[in-house]
Each structure stands twice: as structure tokens, then as C-alpha cells.
Amino acid sequence: GAEGLQKLTPAEIAELAPVYTKELRRLFDQRVVELARHYQGRIHSWDVVNESATDFSRNLLNPGDPICQSTYGLMPGDYTFHAFQLAQREFPEHVLLNINDYLNNAAYTNQSLDLRRRGCRVDVLGSQMHLFNPQQCLDIAAGKPIETPEIVRNKMATLAKAKLPIHLSEITITAPGDDARGRQIQAVIARNLYRLWFSIEPMMGITWWNVVDDCGAPGEPTTSGLFTRDLEPKPAFHALDQLINHEWKTHTTLQTDPNGGIRFRGFKGRYTLTWTSPDGTAQERTVHLGATTDR
Structure with a gap:
């Protein structure tokens, strides 16, 4: 039963159920590959792993384990690491790979740092x-x-x-x-x-x-x-x-200084600038003001 299962190590479970352990990993991997190939980079981002920080906080996500006695039931061993490794191989680089959780504490932060230390793109x-x-x-x-x-x-x-x-x-x-x-x-x-x-x-x-x-x-x-x-x-x-x-949107009309410059205080983001050139023609340009933009 479930109580007896909890007394076993991941290696012992895998030894008792080798076909199940292998098939579990295959199905998880297949799901990632299917999604990546179906969407072909058309999505902006993907939550690779959802609500796994509790398992990390309970020391259930260990490198080398063939299976994980997760809070949610049996899962592939070290499933967060393997999911991110597979996702970063299958998804295009422009698709953001996300981790997601409700456990907003140091365990979640440490899990994210640990995944990145191990070579995962989060x-x-x-x-x-x-x-x-x-x-x-x-x-x-x-x-x-x-x-x-x-x-x-x-x-x-x-x-x-x-x-x-x-x-x-x-x-x-x-x-x-x-x-x-x-x-x-x-x-x-x-x-x-x-x-x-x-x-x-x-x-x-x-x-x-x-x-x-x-x-x-x-x-x-x-x-x-x-x-x-x-x-x-x-x-x-x-x-x-x-x-x-x-x-949270900045709308303003300004007069340029003698050097053709303007200064204003606004929110970060995408701006559409319109102005009239000295010859009277209307001009328009879209710019992005971000954290590293000085002016």
C-alpha cells in the first residue's frame, strides 16, 4: 500500500517496478517534446514545472534518483531538472521557460538558484x-x-x-x-x-x-x-x-531644446514619439525605454 511505499527508497521502488519507472519518464519526456513541436515557437512562454517547490523543500528532488516520491504521488526522479533540460533543448531560445509556485519562500528561491547552478535555463x-x-x-x-x-x-x-x-x-x-x-x-x-x-x-x-x-x-x-x-x-x-x-501611460507634449532634445519623467515601456521636422513634415518613431535606458 501507500504506507509501505513511503518506507522504500527511490532505488528500491525502481527495482520493484522497473517498467513503470521507465515508462513514467518516457511519458513525461514525450509530453514536453509534443508541446514544443506542436507550437513550433508560436508561444511567448511556457510554465515548464508547476508547484514543485514543496518537493524541493522536502529534499525529494535528488540528482540520480530514478523516481520521486512526490507530494503529488510518484513522479520521475529529479523531474524539475530533467523537464527544464528537455524544454531548453526542444523549445526555441525566444520562448521563455518559467517555473511557477505558490510556495513564496526561501525554499522556492533556492530551488530556482539550484536549477540554474545545474545548467537549467530558467x-x-x-x-x-x-x-x-x-x-x-x-x-x-x-x-x-x-x-x-x-x-x-x-x-x-x-x-x-x-x-x-x-x-x-x-x-x-x-x-x-x-x-x-x-x-x-x-x-x-x-x-x-x-x-x-x-x-x-x-x-x-x-x-x-x-x-x-x-x-x-x-x-x-x-x-x-x-x-x-x-x-x-x-x-x-x-x-x-x-x-x-x-x-500608467505617459502622454505629454514637449518643446525641444536648442539641441533638439527633450526630457520627461515617464514609465518604462514602449513609446510612440511623433514630431514635426523643421521642414514641416510629420515624423513618427517607436522606442523602448527600459531599465538600462538612460535617455
Whole structure:
């Protein structure tokens, strides 16, 4: 039974079930190869391994082990390492290879560092933040210390030690009621958290988990979307639209100095510059202002 299995070492399990162990590895490898060859580089990024940091923290991912007694059941030995090695061989270089987890602590950071030390290309660190329980959002509205600036900054500082861009890959903010008050609480929390996340230097993106109400996995809240089930935008949608498409975009008109230069303070990102040349012709150019751009 399962209890007896836990008493065995990975080598003993592989000896008892050599065909199973070999087939498990073959099927895992086949899945990576199938995806890479099907999409042919048409995807921007791929989560190579999801939620494996718990296994790393329990010392279950050991080089040379033929099989892993994972938290989730039997898995190929050292599966995170092998998955990244195979993915970086099969996927084109422009496809970002991500790791993703809910365990936002030092174990996850150390796992990412360990994979890279062993020669894996890990491009993005995915971090999850789910406020699934409606009571959590009521507690935040009441001033209780949940996902406060201090908590979030400390968590992100730990993850930043991996020296990778951070992608908030799954976030859930549940409206604590499907009424005006509940939706407004969701909107205020969303606005405050997005502004906080936007201020984190290595943050490269945020992905809302369930965009439409009542469309999540079984057991997930039905009021955590940005849209109602009928696709009507909720206050949280308008709050994020105001940030992303208005407050976080730089629109300005400037006069050049005698040398033809301009100075302005704006957000990093892609800019469309339009100007009129001395001969009166309209000009346009797209530029990207990033972390290494001085001017």
C-alpha cells in the first residue's frame, strides 16, 4: 500500500517496478517534446514545472534518483531538472521557460538558484497569490494584516534573490459578495495590490486567474472575476483599466531644446514619439525605454 511505499527508497521502488519507472519518464519526456513541436515557437512562454517547490523543500528532488516520491504521488526522479533540460533543448531560445509556485519562500528561491547552478535555463519566476476565501477580503477591508505592503515587499524581496524577473502568474481577489459593496471591496483591494506590485522592481507581469465569474475550477470562488458571468465589466475591471490604460501611460507634449532634445519623467515601456521636422513634415518613431535606458 501507500504506507509501505513511503518506507522504500527511490532505488528500491525502481527495482520493484522497473517498467513503470521507465515508462513514467518516457511519458513525461514525450509530453514536453509534443508541446514544443506542436507550437513550433508560436508561444511567448511556457510554465515548464508547476508547484514543485514543496518537493524541493522536502529534499525529494535528488540528482540520480530514478523516481520521486512526490507530494503529488510518484513522479520521475529529479523531474524539475530533467523537464527544464528537455524544454531548453526542444523549445526555441525566444520562448521563455518559467517555473511557477505558490510556495513564496526561501525554499522556492533556492530551488530556482539550484536549477540554474545545474545548467537549467530558467527565465521567469512565477509567483501565485490567491485570496480564494471571501472572508479574507472582508478582513482586508476591516484593516486586518493580510497581504499588507510589508508582507508583500518581504515576500518579493525573498523571491528577488533568485535574480529573475517575477511574474505574478496566478492572482485571485474575490468579491466577498455578489452585490455593490462586495464588488467595490474587490475593486479597492485590486487597485491597491496592483499599485503595490507595480512598484516591485523585478515585477514583469501580472495574470488574473479567473477573469469571468463562475468559470473557475471546481471549489474556486464564483465571484473572483473581472467580469460577471454575462461578461459585464465589474468595478475591479474599471479600476485596473484606469491604472493600466491611463495612470500608467505617459502622454505629454514637449518643446525641444536648442539641441533638439527633450526630457520627461515617464514609465518604462514602449513609446510612440511623433514630431514635426523643421521642414514641416510629420515624423513618427517607436522606442523602448527600459531599465538600462538612460535617455
